[in-house]
Amino acid sequence: MARLSDASTQTQTTIPAVLPGVHPILRKNARAHCYKDGTKTPEQLISDVFRNRVESIDHDQCDAGDEDAFFVADLGEVYRQHIRWKMNLKRVKPFYAIKCNPDPQVVRLLAELGTGFDCASKNEIQQVLDMGIDPSRIIYAQPCKTKSYVRYAAKMGVRKMTFDNPDELYKTKQFFPEAELFLRIATDDTSSLCRLSLKFGASLDCTRSLLELAKQLGLNVVGVSFHVGSGASDPNAFLKAVRDSRAVFDQASEVGFSMAILDVGGGFCSDLFEPMACVLSQALDDYFPPNIRVIGEPGRYYVASAFTLACNVIARRTIEDATTQTSAYMLYLNDGIYGNFTSIMFDHQHPVPRILRCGKRFLHGSEASEKYGTGPATVYSIWGPTCDGIDLIVEKAEFPEVIDIGDWIYFEEMGGLYTLALFLVLLNREFPLKPMVRVAYTKCSATRFNGFTDNHEVLYVSSEPGAAALLGFD
Ligand SMILES: *Cc1c(COP(=O)(O)O)cnc(C)c1O
Numbered sequence: 001m002a003r004l005s006d007a008s009t010q011t012q013t014t015i016p017a018v019l020p021g022v023h024p025i026l027r028k029n030a031r032a033h034c035y036k037d038g039t040k041t042p043e044q045l046i047s048d049v050f051r052n053r054v055e056s057i058d059h060d061q062c063d064a065g066d067e068d069a070f071f072v073a074d075l076g077e078v079y080r081q082h083i084r085w086k087m088n089l090k091r092v093k094p095f096y097a098i099k100c101n102p103d104p105q106v107v108r109l110l111a112e113l114g115t116g117f118d119c120a121s122k123n124e125i126q127q128v129l130d131m132g133i134d135p136s137r138i139i140y141a142q143p144c145k146t147k148s149y150v151r152y153a154a155k156m157g158v159r160k161m162t163f164d165n166p167d168e169l170y171k172t173k174q175f176f177p178e179a180e181l182f183l184r185i186a187t188d189d190t191s192s193l194c195r196l197s198l199k200f201g202a203s204l205d206c207t208r209s210l211l212e213l214a215k216q217l218g219l220n221v222v223g224v225s226f227h228v229g230s231g232a233s234d235p236n237a238f239l240k241a242v243r244d245s246r247a248v249f250d251q252a253s254e255v256g257f258s259m260a261i262l263d264v265g266g267g268f269c270s271d272l273f274e275p276m277a278c279v280l281s282q283a284l285d286d287y288f289p290p291n292i293r294v295i296g297e298p299g300r301y302y303v304a305s306a307f308t309l310a311c312n313v314i315a316r317r318t319i320e321d322a323t324t325q326t327s328a329y330m331l332y333l334n335d336g337i338y339g340n341f342t343s344i345m346f347d348h349q350h351p352v353p354r355i356l357r358c359g360k361r362f363l364h365g366s367e368a369s370e371k372y373g374t375g376p377a378t379v380y381s382i383w384g385p386t387c388d389g390i391d392l393i394v395e396k397a398e399f400p401e402v403i404d405i406g407d408w409i410y411f412e413e414m415g416g417l418y419t420l421a422l423f424l425v426l427l428n429r430e431f432p433l434k435p436m437v438r439v440a441y442t443k444c445s446a447t448r449f450n451g452f453t454d455n456h457e458v459l460y461v462s463s464e465p466g467a468a469a470l471l472g473f474d
Contacts, residue, residue, distance in 0.1 A: 189229030336384015
């Protein structure tokens with residue numbers, strides 16, 4: 001299996017449209033359970049892991065916590081997203097935004113694939129350095145940094161960092177004058193779900209004075225960065241931001257800097273990736289000559305679809321409707337908005353519930369796992385386990401099945417966890433974020449390993465032989 005090269009050498013490398021063993025790029029297109037050659041589809045592999053895990057639990061006998069919510073992560077999906085990136089955004093070297101999901105296996109795979117890393121705190125920098133990754137592959141992309149973290153970055157040689165205000169320049173002058181600085185500019189992010197420019201980014205009318213101050217302080221500004229907002233839905237946001245960046249590059253050369261790198265940030269979502277990449281690539285070619293290096297900071301793009309969460313129904317309340325003579329149910333799961341569903345509160349996400357196991361029937365991936373047809377359906381509301389009334393996961397769901405205590409519900413597209421981090425940012429705290437997802441063990445099979453006791457278990461699988469080989473999975 002050919003290794004994907006580091007993106008810094010990617011101009012010499014051509015990525016074949018189909019790598020050996022690579023299944024169709026989008027898992028959505030791979031719903032069928034089996035390929036002609038008999039190998040399993042990603043969904044079938046994930047199904048097997050879920051089945052083994054939930055069928056091994058006897059709810060009347062098991063130890064406390066054995067039925068806790070858990071993830072299945074398909075690292076092959078991360079691998080496919082990487083190939084898709086390289087095919088569509090040849091010029092942009094990805095620096096994965098760790099805050100999105102610091103899962104160690106994800107980070108390890110991306111390290112093997114040659115990406116860089118966008119870190120937002122000392123903990124994240126340390127996590128990456130501890131894996132033996134060179135500090136030149138890290139960008140400390142937090143424009144408002146804690147002083148002691150800046151000293152830490154200086155000590156560890158993490159030179160790339162962002163700024164967007166004068167005080168940050170004085171701080172840099174004091175603690176890390178050799179830093180390679182990126183001026184983060186604000187963008188029009190009105191079309192995005194999470195408007196990061198509300199909080200970060202210099203507006204275009206102050207970029208010149210910031211550059212002049214940096215020059216006066218003898219600092220080294222190497223480029224411009226922006227973020228079009230998380231969950232951006234308008235590809236033209238990239239066009240406008242690239243155009244604005246060009247204007248700032250020109251200001252910089254007037255001030256006496258020779259900028260060499262453009263950082264196009266994150267905000268890529270899987271559904272709109274190709275059109276966005278197309279607009280972005282064209283804008284880059286229109287506004288920046290080939291000698292300007294381009295990096296990006298994708299987060300959710302890489303991981304969202306790779307993680308599926310399974311939750312157990314721990315309690316149920318029946319609501320009888322005397323007039324229609326029907327029952328609706330409130331289901332209580334063992335995970336909620338204080339756990340892996342923070343995205344509901346802070347990210348305007350609407351997780352879609354599906355039935356994993358109902359009674360003795362395993363329904364993952366089948367029609368019966370969701371509402372289908374026009375037949376009679378039972379109505380549910382789905383709640384988290386805490387005593388807080390806002391801990392509501394799904395207000396209304398309909399299934400043809402009657403779900404009971406001990407049954408399992410699953411949610412796809414649960415890999416983008418950085419919403420919690422974002423929440424802390426909104427609270428104005430830099431986040432020494434404790435990863436919510438911790439490795440419980442490894443490998444394709446679903447044996448449990450008791451390495452970590454806190455947080456959630458993740459069962460890993462790889463639907464790509466390439467990813468499995470890089471990770472040393474059997
Ligand atoms: C959150 C964040 C990212 C990743 O954003 P996505 O929308 O998940 O791609 C990248 N860069 C910075 C500075 C961020 O804050």
